[in-house]
Amino acid sequence: MKIRYFDNAATTRVKEEVLKEMLPFFSEKYGNPSSMYSIGRISRRAVEEARAKVAKMINANPSEIYFTGCGSESDNTIIKGIAYANKARGRHIITSKIEHPAVLHTCQALENQGFEVTYLDVNSEGLIDIDNLRNNIKNDTILISIMFANNEIGTIEPIEDISKIARMYNIPFHTDAVQACGNVPIDVKRMGIDALSLSGHKLYAPKGIGALYVKKGIEFEKFMDGGHQERNKRAGTENVAGIVGLGKACELAEQSMSFHIRYLTELRNYFISEIKNRNFDAKLNGSLKNRLPGNANFAFREVEGENLLLKLDQRGICASAGSACTTGSAAPSHVLKAIGLSDELARGSLRITFGEDNTKEDVDYLLNSLEEILQKS
Ligand code: PLP
Numbered sequence: 001m002k003i004r005y006f007d008n009a010a011t012t013r014v015k016e017e018v019l020k021e022m023l024p025f026f027s028e029k030y031g032n033p034s035s036m037y038s039i040g041r042i043s044r045r046a047v048e049e050a051r052a053k054v055a056k057m058i059n060a061n062p063s064e065i066y067f068t069g070c071g072s073e074s075d076n077t078i079i080k081g082i083a084y085a086n087k088a089r090g091r092h093i094i095t096s097k098i099e100h101p102a103v104l105h106t107c108q109a110l111e112n113q114g115f116e117v118t119y120l121d122v123n124s125e126g127l128i129d130i131d132n133l134r135n136n137i138k139n140d141t142i143l144i145s146i147m148f149a150n151n152e153i154g155t156i157e158p159i160e161d162i163s164k165i166a167r168m169y170n171i172p173f174h175t176d177a178v179q180a181c182g183n184v185p186i187d188v189k190r191m192g193i194d195a196l197s198l199s200g201h202k203l204y205a206p207k208g209i210g211a212l213y214v215k216k217g218i219e220f221e222k223f224m225d226g227g228h229q230e231r232n233k234r235a236g237t238e239n240v241a242g243i244v245g246l247g248k249a250c251e252l253a254e255q256s257m258s259f260h261i262r263y264l265t266e267l268r269n270y271f272i273s274e275i276k277n278r279n280f281d282a283k284l285n286g287s288l289k290n291r292l293p294g295n296a297n298f299a300f301r302e303v304e305g306e307n308l309l310l311k312l313d314q315r316g317i318c319a320s321a322g323s324a325c326t327t328g329s330a331a332p333s334h335v336l337k338a339i340g341l342s343d344e345l346a347r348g349s350l351r352i353t354f355g356e357d358n359t360k361e362d363v364d365y366l367l368n369s370l371e372e373i374l375q376k377s
Contacts, residue, residue, distance in 0.1 A: 050247025071199030081220030090140030154295025163192030
């Protein structure tokens with residue numbers, strides 16, 4: 001059976017060009033980047049070229065990019081790292097209620113260590129309120145961490161408004177851009193972002209490679225002790241092949257950004273309009289205006305999401321009921337609850353995330369399958 005993959009927010013397929021660049025670094029170019037001899041130097045050069053490509057995609061300086069093992073590690077490193085480096089100055093952190101567990105659970109771990117965390121509410125579209133952010137700042141606030149775009153409902157937060165407030169109060173601003181990188185243009189300088197997390201497997205690079213941007217001058221304690229890699233901030237021999245893959249994926253993402261946005265938006269808008277035209281009893285979750293190009297999330301009334309996913313799977317369709325990281329838990333999604341959905345509607349929600357491999361024919365197949373399944377149930 002042909003697989004129709006609509007779960008690009010969970011992970012993406014590694015692009016051929018990315019894989020091709022990576023392969024030599026598993027075999028003939030296997031030197032340790034810290035070694036002085038020629039094959040070590042080849043690996044070092046490849047790592048630094050990849051760093052420059054990642055930096056270019058978000059308009060950072062290469063010296064501000066640190067390679068990590070995943071988006072979760074980037075979030076942990078910077079949130080805990082800024083908290084520990086500033087604990088003498090203050091212990092208050094502001095984040096939002098709809099963050100990914102990589103941020104939420106990191107903040108909860110810090111609460112257990114005596115830090116205080118404010119979790120901002122969001123409105124029915126998933127947007128934080130800027131006045132509410134301002135009102136929650138205290139003398140001892142040491143970090144604001146608000147995601148660039150939400151992984152479940154695709155809402156894009158008002159990043160530049162947040163950074164203006166952060167700058168006004170001289171508080172570092174971190175954004176988890178794991179879902180946004182490669183899907184929307186990001187310019188950390190223009191947008192006033194002090195720290196940013198990204199992850200390879202969301203932008204057509206492999207799993208197990210991430211990056212963290214930290215603006216020069218922002219202090220953070222290192223998370224991993226050991227050797228002096230990554231300018232003494234992240235010990236461990238570099239994942240050279242993964243780093244090369246991430247660099248290539250960032251380069252491709254930058255080159256194809258306008259096509260990517262146009263193509264995914266077209267597929268998404270077609271899907272959203274057909275859900276209405278075909279009279280499904282469904283409500284779009286999140287914002288139509290401030291939304292990632294490839295995200296559609298619908299709450300279907302009187303439908304059990306897990307059951308719907310199983311029936312889609314029988315037809316070769318991969319989709320998600322919430323985020324991949326929360327499947328397996330019986331509790332309704334914290335994001336859908338935060339935007340005001342009832343437990344029942346939250347449980348009947350379906351997340352469709354389009355990617356560059358999807359076609360209009362795939363979307364028609366999905367719509368027809370949904371019609372069949374929902375008419376039968
Ligand atoms: N942050 C967001 C918004 C995500 O969507 C994810 C993964 O789904 C992560 C962080 C974690 O990234 P990784 O899987 O690379 O640890």
